[in-house]
Amino acid sequence: MSLESPESSEERFAHKVEFELNGSPERHCVPTSATVLDLLRNSCGKQGVRASCERSVCGACTVLVDDLPVAACSTFAFDVDGTRVETVEGLAAQDGTLSAQQQAFRECGGFQCGFCTSGMLMLTTALLRQNPQPERDQIREWISSNTCRCTGYEMILESVERAAELASAKQQDQVSE
Amino acid sequence: MRGQKLGAGLIAQSQSALPPFTLHRPTSLGEAVALSRQHPKAVIAAGCSDLVAQFREGLEPEVLISVQRIKELRAIKNDAGVLRIGSMVSHAEASRSHEVLSSVPALAAAWGSIATVRIRYRGTLGGNLLSRRYRYEMPVILSALGGQMLFQGGDVEALPISSLWDRDSLWDRNLGNVGILTAVTVDTASLLWFGYERSMRPVSTVSLAVRKDPVAGLTVSAVCGSEYRQPFLLSHTAEATDITELDPVSVGGVLAVQLPDEAGDYAGSIDYRRHLVGVLCRRLLAEATGNKGKEG
The missing domain is CATH 3.30.465.10 (Uridine Diphospho-n-acetylenolpyruvylglucosamine Reductase; domain 3)
Structure with a gap:
């Protein structure tokens, strides 16, 4: 006599997740306990989402879910079902042209080892969507959500200010065109 | 499924080691209530920021009810x-x-x-x-x-x-x-004033509310929090009719002395903590009474 229930444990502990990732539809079946970090790195191949503290503290895994910054390490994959997810891989244009945020971080030396940079870029993206011209205090408050062990933060703050300038200039160019 | 034996350490080896569970995602409160009755040991999940940390600390529920969609x-x-x-x-x-x-x-x-x-x-x-x-x-x-x-x-x-x-x-x-x-x-009907002091976090935080007492006078309720000890509730009823009659120095002192000995920890002795809580209460009460000169 089998002790197995009619539903196998694989089925019982699996969940279907459908969402939009960097503008493209995704559909996966993942364990119920899979995090967004598992989903993006292992099932979607987005290695720009970094695993570090796994406690929602360091922000290296920051991605955007419906425009808001989220720690992928501390969010279950089932919670992004039906949402719009963005990772650092979706920032640059199809032809490789860097986004304003990426260009600013490069210009201002906003990274050294680069491990935290994808999270910093996503946090910057979310901030500039909410406030295209943030004051330094607000930038400081946002950036303090994430940890950088190399730069000392000053150049990251400058990078975010520069990103706001570049994004504004880009928008004005588009309007004048 | 767990990659590390429970109790072997606080941190799981990797995010892949989280144990799976049976997931329920109700869309109404009635449905969630029925599920929680059906599974009294189920874990109720909201934003999950802390819950995932609890999983990494050893939590292994059989059933998880996510209330995100309610x-x-x-x-x-x-x-x-x-x-x-x-x-x-x-x-x-x-x-x-x-x-x-x-x-x-x-x-x-x-x-x-x-x-x-x-x-x-x-x-x-x-x-x-x-x-x-x-x-x-x-x-x-x-x-x-x-x-x-x-x-x-x-x-x-x-x-x-x-x-x-x-x-x-x-x-x-x-x-x-x-x-x-x-x-x-x-x-909020009887609330006269509320303030929160977190400038000394993580050593001590203080929240303080002043209310009209249902019988007579004013009740000052303060809660002292810290990183390492549970919050402690401190309270004082004053024979005052108006918030401006409260003396920040004396009321702050009365509140701080109520902090029990167990509030002392490795980040600060109980004497230091009572002193600090007294200062934070006085600061809040000075703001409440509009008398900044009476911070002490």
């Missing part, structure tokens, strides 16, 4: 002198809510100052309270305001937030099932 748990109302905040309201939503801003503006300001921007968007009121972590700030903030937690589907209907730390309570002795936390209520 819209009625996201409501904020302010009716007849009672502010009611749904348990699924995020910290960011609460700190910007018109109802909170218009009824207790200092509560909105305090709420918007906790954690980080990223956590404020994801973390919820219910998760912050029921994770029962000493270092979390909403129990400290809302206990001083006399906040009440409302439940459905369990053995209790309401509990004061301060009961989260009661000894011999159902929390520590598994005396019952609380069911689903639906909302927190705060009586």
Whole structure:
């Protein structure tokens, strides 16, 4: 006599997740306990989402879910079902042209080892969507959500200010065109 | 499925080691209540910021009920002198809510100052309270305001937030099932003033509320929080009719001396902590009474 229930444990502990990732539809079946970090790195191949503290503290895994910054390490994959997810891989244009945020971080030396940079870029993206011209205090408050062990933060703050300038200039160019 | 034996350490080897569970995602409170009755040992999940950390610390539930999709748990109302905040309201939503801003503006300001921007968007009121972590700030903030937690589907209907730390309570002795936390209520009708001091966090934080006493006088309720010890409730009833009659120095002293010896820890002796809490209470009371010169 089998002790197995009619539903196998694989089925019982699996969940279907459908969402939009960097503008493209995704559909996966993942364990119920899979995090967004598992989903993006292992099932979607987005290695720009970094695993570090796994406690929602360091922000290296920051991605955007419906425009808001989220720690992928501390969010279950089932919670992004039906949402719009963005990772650092979706920032640059199809032809490789860097986004304003990426260009600013490069210009201002906003990274050294680069491990935290994808999270910093996503946090910057979310901030500039909410406030295209943030004051330094607000930038400081946002950036303090994430940890950088190399730069000392000053150049990251400058990078975010520069990103706001570049994004504004880009928008004005588009309007004048 | 777990890659590391339970109890072998606080941190799992990797994110892949989280144990799987049977998942339920109800879309109505009625459905969630029925599920919680059917699975009394189920874990109720909200924003999950803390819950995932609990998994990494060894939590292995068989059933998880996610209340993310229940819209009625996201409501904020302010009716007849009672502010009611749904348990699924995020910290960011609460700190910007018109109802909170218009009824207790200092509560909105305090709420918007906790954690980080990223956590404020994801973390919820219910998760912050029921994770029962000493270092979390909403129990400290809302206990001083006399906040009440409302439940459905369990053995209790309401509990004061301060009961989260009661000894011999159902929390520590598994005396019952609380069911689903639906909302927190705060009586705003008798509230005269509220403020929160977190400049000395993590050593000490203080939230302080002044209310009209139902019988006579004014009641000052302060809650002292810290990183390493449970929050402690301090209280004083003064024979005053107006908030400006309160003396920040004497009331601050009366409150600080109530801090029990167990509030002392490796970050500060009890003498230091009483001194610090006295200073923070005086600072808040000076602001409450409009007499900055009486901070002491």
